[in-house]
Structure formats: structure tokens, C-alpha cells
Amino acid sequence: MATDGPLCPKRKFLDFLGGRGLRLTAQRRVIVDVVFSTDQHFTAEQLLDWSRRRDRSVSRATVYRTLPLLTASGLVREMDFGKDCKVYDPNYASHPNHSHIICQDCEKIVEFESEKIARLENEISLQLGFSVAGQRLQIMGSCEALKKEGTCKNRGGLER
Amino acid sequence: MATDGPLCPKRKFLDFLGGRGLRLTAQRRVIVDVVFSTDQHFTAEQLLDWSRRRDRSVSRATVYRTLPLLTASGLVREMDFGKDCKVYDPNYASHPNHSHIICQDCEKIVEFESEKIARLENEISLQLGFSVAGQRLQIMGSCEALKKEGTCKNRGGLER
């Protein structure tokens, strides 16, 4: 995961802040570092926990106040997997249109992108009189490979 | 909407209750009547409101206790449209695999089904080592037809 360079998500977010006249505080720096140093999904509580390990001064309120900034920037997306709390996905900078397959057994989540599905979505939407702004696709299923082999050989399979 | 006959969703739900040794109370009858006498999406609070109009004895607790039964029966699905509370969709009896297009401007929701997308989902899932159990697709967009004409001529367009 690129953590440097002008186009890394972290840098993009700092630009987003600057462009809106928002300030770069120590706490925001920590939160952003944490968010973009992983490709894992996370909850608000996890983000608080991870951030506090780096800097005890990060409060729950600040985490909750920073999350809307992250989603507004388009670099992180709020997800609902039917759990009691929201889950955030930091992979929208690299794959702005990706979908999820969720294993009902092991809860593992695999991300993928499908140009073909995107085309169909556009086509159908057009016929219904809509222009597409975004999309959200979750497939629920069983990870049979995982059950058979103890591990899913397709892990990390991004791109389609 | 069919409210009678052996295969109507209401009847299916009553069978579901019976099959599990659950009892048919006056309150459940009202709630179920309300749910399956519309094809509109609703929130828990709306369902309480509508039910209370028919029978003041329906309490919030009973609504909240009945909703999981409705979703467990497979006839109603819990949805998340990024709002503060959950939304329920009573159209899963007639269209068990439908998707949603949501207009970002007028918040109108159109349901559709696509066999082609379903096929692609299966194909992709298989390649990633998953067997598909279910699917959840939301397309966010702008209902331009609505803006131009004051009404969406494609309203109710189910099936694709």
C-alpha cells in the first residue's frame, strides 16, 4: 500500500481538508494514518482503538467527527453488513466502484470489480430513466474453498 | 396486490408462524395485514403508526418483535439506504431477487430484476470460490425523467 507520493489516499485526504479550509490536527493526522495504512474494513470503535494506540489523546468524539469527513472525501465508504454498527471501507481511492462478496460462514469479505456488471447497471438504469451516480453490490454466499481447504486460495482477488 | 388465496404473502406468513408453533395474535394479524397490503417500503416507526390506526393495542415492542419474524420468513427484507433507521421491503415474496435504483434527488425507489446481472454474479462468485446465497444491489442515480416531466414514466417498471 502506497503511503507516500502525491496520489496516495492519505495525501488526497489532506488536500481535501486544505481545500475546505479545515485544519490538520495531531488527532486527525493519527486517524488518517491509521485508516490508510490498512485495506481492512473497520468500525468506529476499532478506529478509535487503533488510533489511541498511537496517540492516547484521540477521543471517541473526534473519531466520530472525522468519519464524515473521510466519507465526504470519497476515499472511504460507509457500509452496512447487517451488523449493529456501521463498517467503513478505506479502499475506494484505489477501486472507486468495487463490490463485495461476503462469506456467510466465515464472514470473510472479498472485493471485486466487474466492468460487465457496471455496463448492465448503466443500461438498465437508462431504460428506467436514471443516470447512474454510484452503486453498491453485496453478494452473500458460502466460501466453499475455505471450508474444504482451511483457507480461501482466492484471497485478495481484486479486479475482474 | 393479492390479499387472498393460498399463495399470497400474508397466507405464507401465517403458515410460517404455524409451522414454528408461533401463535396468531390480534396484534400480529394487524401488523401482517398492514405489511402485505402495500408494496411500499416502511420503517419500524411507520409500521407502528399504520398498525395503531387499525388497532390501538399494538405496541412498539410488538412491532419490533414481529419484524424479525417477518424477515426470518423471507417475505420481507431489511434494507439500509444510509438513513438513520432501517427500512423494510415487503416485496420479496413476489420478487425474491430484486434490486433497487434510488434517485438521489427525489428519493424515489424503483425496483427491478436482472437475470443477466444474476448470471454474472454467479460467474464471478464461482471464480472467487463462492456459491451465491443472496444478493443486494443498490444503484444510486438521478431520475432525470422525473425532473423533466414531473413524473417518472417508468414508475413500477419491475422485471428485466
Place this chain on the structure above:
DNA sequence: ATCAATGCAAATAATTTGCAAAAAG
């Protein structure tokens, strides 16, 4: 009779907010 289901009100859990103090630009 028996056991599930109810209403009520209190309890939870996630998230939000008011406010005075601290820090960024």
C-alpha cells in the same frame, strides 16, 4: 392448563452534541 405473546417502562448501544479550553493558521 400451559406456554407464548403482550404492554409498559427501563435498559442498551451507537452515535451526536454543548461547552469551555486548547491549538491551528
Place this chain on the structure above:
DNA sequence: CTTTTTGCAAATTATTTGCATTGAT
């Protein structure tokens, strides 16, 4: 300096639950 941001603790909101009572079978 000015204005944003922070932490704290209290508030809010949707949903859940304990309990004594009611009602279905």
C-alpha cells in the same frame, strides 16, 4: 488573534429487554 477543533460528559435515537399479565391453543 481568530476560528476551528478538541475532550468530556450529557443527550439523543433506534432498538431491545425484564416482568407481571393476558390470551391462544
